[in-house]
Amino acid sequence: MITTAHILNRGAALLAVAASYLLPAIAYAAPAHGEAHGAEGHTGAHGDGHDGGIVFFNDPFAGEEKTGIIWLLINFAALMFVLNKLLFQPLIRKTAAKHDDIKLSLEKATAARMEAESIISEYRGRMEKLDDEIAELKAGAKKRAESDRAKIIEAAQAEAQRIKDAAKAAAERDAESRRKALENEILDRALERAEATIRKAIGTTDQRRMIDDFVGSLGGVKLGSPGQATTTQSNGGAA
Amino acid sequence: MISGALARRYARALIELAKSPVQRDKFGKDLAALSDLLQQQDKDGATVLSVLAADRFPLGQRQNLVATLARRVAADPTVVKFTGVVLENGRIDGLPDIARAYQRMADDAAGRVQAQITSAAPLGMDAVAKIKNALQQATGKQVVTTQSVDPDLIGGVAVKLGSFVLDGSVRATLAQLRKELRA
Numbered sequence: 001m002i003t004t005a006h007i008l009n010r011g012a013a014l015l016a017v018a019a020s021y022l023l024p025a026i027a028y029a030a031p032a033h034g035e036a037h038g039a040e041g042h043t044g045a046h047g048d049g050h051d052g053g054i055v056f057f058n059d060p061f062a063g064e065e066k067t068g069i070i071w072l073l074i075n076f077a078a079l080m081f082v083l084n085k086l087l088f089q090p091l092i093r094k095t096a097a098k099h100d101d102i103k104l105s106l107e108k109a110t111a112a113r114m115e116a117e118s119i120i121s122e123y124r125g126r127m128e129k130l131d132d133e134i135a136e137l138k139a140g141a142k143k144r145a146e147s148d149r150a151k152i153i154e155a156a157q158a159e160a161q162r163i164k165d166a167a168k169a170a171a172e173r174d175a176e177s178r179r180k181a182l183e184n185e186i187l188d189r190a191l192e193r194a195e196a197t198i199r200k201a202i203g204t205t206d207q208r209r210m211i212d213d214f215v216g217s218l219g220g221v222k223l224g225s226p227g228q229a230t231t232t233q234s235n236g237g238a239a
Numbered sequence: 240m241i242s243g244a245l246a247r248r249y250a251r252a253l254i255e256l257a258k259s260p261v262q263r264d265k266f267g268k269d270l271a272a273l274s275d276l277l278q279q280q281d282k283d284g285a286t287v288l289s290v291l292a293a294d295r296f297p298l299g300q301r302q303n304l305v306a307t308l309a310r311r312v313a314a315d316p317t318v319v320k321f322t323g324v325v326l327e328n329g330r331i332d333g334l335p336d337i338a339r340a341y342q343r344m345a346d347d348a349a350g351r352v353q354a355q356i357t358s359a360a361p362l363g364m365d366a367v368a369k370i371k372n373a374l375q376q377a378t379g380k381q382v383v384t385t386q387s388v389d390p391d392l393i394g395g396v397a398v399k400l401g402s403f404v405l406d407g408s409v410r411a412t413l414a415q416l417r418k419e420l421r422a
Binding site for chain 2: 183184187188191194195198199202204206207208210211212213214215217218219221222223
C-alpha cells in the first residue's frame with residue numbers, strides 16, 4: 001500500500017537526483033571558460049590547462065585538481081546513494097521476491113514430481129500384480145459360478161420333484177373323485193332300478209305286511225314327550 | 240309370525256281362561272278354525288290375516304271384521320275377545336303360531352297327542368287302528384290321528400307324532416341304504 005510518507009520519501013529522492021543533475025547543468029550554463037579567457041587571449045600559461053585530465057565546467061575550485069576530484073567523488077557518492085535508494089533496493093527486493101517465488105515453485109514442482117513418481121511406482125507395482133489379481137478373480141468367479149450352478153440345479157430338481165408330487169397328488173385326488181362319482185352313479189342307478197322294481201312288485205299284501213312290521217317295531221319303543229324336535233326312522237320291514 | 244315363546248305366552252293366557260276340558264278343546268277348535276279362515280287366500284294370493292296385520296284400516300274396522308269372521312265359525316266369545324286383544328297388540332300375524340302352541344298345550348293338558356299318518360296307498364280302518372293302538376302304547380297317551388297319502392313313499396307308512404317322525408316307508412329304507420353304501 002502506498003502511504004503519504006512513502007510519497008514524500010520518493011519526492012525527496014527525486015529532488016536529490018534533480019539537484020545532482022542541476023548542479024552540473026548550472027555549472028555548464030555558466031560562461032564558458034574558453035570564452036572568458038578568449039578575450040584575454042587563448043594563449044599563455046592557462047592554455048596549457050586543456051591539454052589533459054578532467055575539465056569541470058563550473059569548477060569552483062578551478063585550478064585545484066584535488067578538490068575537483070573530491071567534488072566529483074561526492075557527486076558520485078550522492079548519485080550512488082540516490083540510485084541505491086530508488087533503483088537498486090527495489091530491484092534487489094523484486095529479484096529476491098522473484099527468487100523466492102521461483103524457489104517455491106521449484107519446491108512445489110519437486111514435490112509434485114516426487115508424488116507423480118510415487119504414483120507411477122505404485123501403479124507400476126499394481127500393474128505387475130494385475131495378472132495375479134486377474135487370475136485370482138477368474139478362479140473365484142469360476143468357483144462361484146460352479147457353486148451357483150450346483151445350487152440352481154439342486155433347486156430345479158427340488159422344484160421338479162415338488163411339481164411331480166403335486167401333480168401325482170392331484171391326479172390321485174382326481175382319480176379318487178372320479179371313482180367316487182362313478183360309484184355313486186352306479187349306486188344311484190342300482191337304487192333307481194331297485195325302486196322301480198319294488199314299485200312294480202309291491203302289492204296289497206306287501207303293504208299290509210309292512211304295516212304289521214311297522215306296528216311290530218313300535219312294540220318295543222317307548223316314546224317320551226313327542227313335543228321335542230326329533231326325527232327317528234323305523235324300518236318297518238319295508239326292504 | 241311371532242316367536243315361539245311369545246306364541247306360548249298368548250296360548251297359555253287363553254288356556255287359563257278355559258273353565259273345563261271341554262271348553263279348553265272348544266277354544267282350541269275355534270282358534271284353529273279362525274286361524275285357517277284368516278289364512279285362506281283369494282285369487283291374488285292375499286289373505287285376511289295380511290289385511291289385518293297391515294294397519295291400513297282403523298283398528299275398529301279390523302276388530303269388526305275379526306268379530307264377523309269369528310261368528311261365521313261360531314267361535315266362543317272368549318276366543319273372539321282374545322283375538323281382538325291379539326289384534327290390538329299388533330300380533331295378529333302370529334295367530335297361526337298361537338293356535339299351534341295352544342293345540343300342543345291343550346293336548347298335553349288332556350294327555351293327548353296328534354299323529355299324522357302318511358302312507359303310500361290309502362289305509363284300511365283296521366290298519367289305522369293297529370297303528371293308533373301301537374302309538375298309544377308307545378306314548379302312553381291318547382293318539383288323535385289324521386291320514387294322508389303320498390305315493391312317493393313307495394310302500395309302508397310314516398308317522399309324524401308331535402315332533403317325532405317314525406318313518407317305516409320303502410323310500411326311507413332306500414335312502415338309508417344309499418347312505419350306508421356311500422359311507
